[in-house]
Amino acid sequence: MKCELSKEKLIGYFYQDLPDEEFKGVKLHLKKCDACKMELTEFSKTTDFLKTWPDEDPGLNLKFIREKASLWSWLNPGWSIGFSWRGVAVGFAGGLALVLLILSVLNFEASYSGGEFNVKLSLLPSSDKQAEIAEDPLAVPITKREFDSFREDSYRLIQDMARESRTRNRNEYRTAFREFAQDIDYQRRQDLSWVGKGFEVVHSAHDDKIRRTNLVLQQLIQTANFQRLRPNSDPNK
Secondary structure: OOOOHHHHHHHHHHHOOOOOOHHHHHHHHHHHOOHHHHHHHHHOOOHHHHHHHOOOOOOOOOOOOOOOOOOOHHHHHHHHOOOHHHHHHHHHHHHHHHHHHHHHHHHHEEEEEOOOEEEEOOOOOOOHHHHHHHOOOOOOOOOHHHHHHHHHHHHHHHHHHHHHHHHHHHHHHHHHHHHHHHHHHHHHHHHHHHHHHHHHHHHHHHHHHHHHHHHHHHHHHHHHHHHHOOOOOOOOO
């Protein structure tokens, strides 16, 4: 996009998530900038394409039922009301795992390339984000800036997925047409082979008929010659 309008504002205009003044400014800019208009059209087509994907039901019908607490669970010393080092250790480990999971989710990064998803979880933000937070104290998690950045990354991810899907569909169409052409050519060769064999059978039968006719004619000619060369018998005898 070769203009000063950011993708963040363009996406906000598409979702109508901009103040009135910025919305009008973007709308006026789109009337003059063909690149931004094309980018917005491509994003709209990608969104419509994703809406056509069917929602598939899971193959398993899972039902989760809360397990009833037995009397033994209340009498288990590990879960007794009194003080237990085992309970303290389990609770501390669970709390630590929960804190680490929350920190990892806050630094979640995903990308799509070559038909594969790449997911990255880290306890600390990346160096770029650390530098951004150091320079701008307002750039903290769960802010509008982070949300807009996430929405822009999602838009880029959706575009990559749609481009990958279109490329895969084109390759499948080419393969199908190539196989269809090969089948047609194979069927044509088979038909020509059967026609050739039919001509051979007809030609062989015709030659055999001509040979039999020639043989009959030769026998008739020999008989006629024999009758002509045979001396006439004396009628007085």
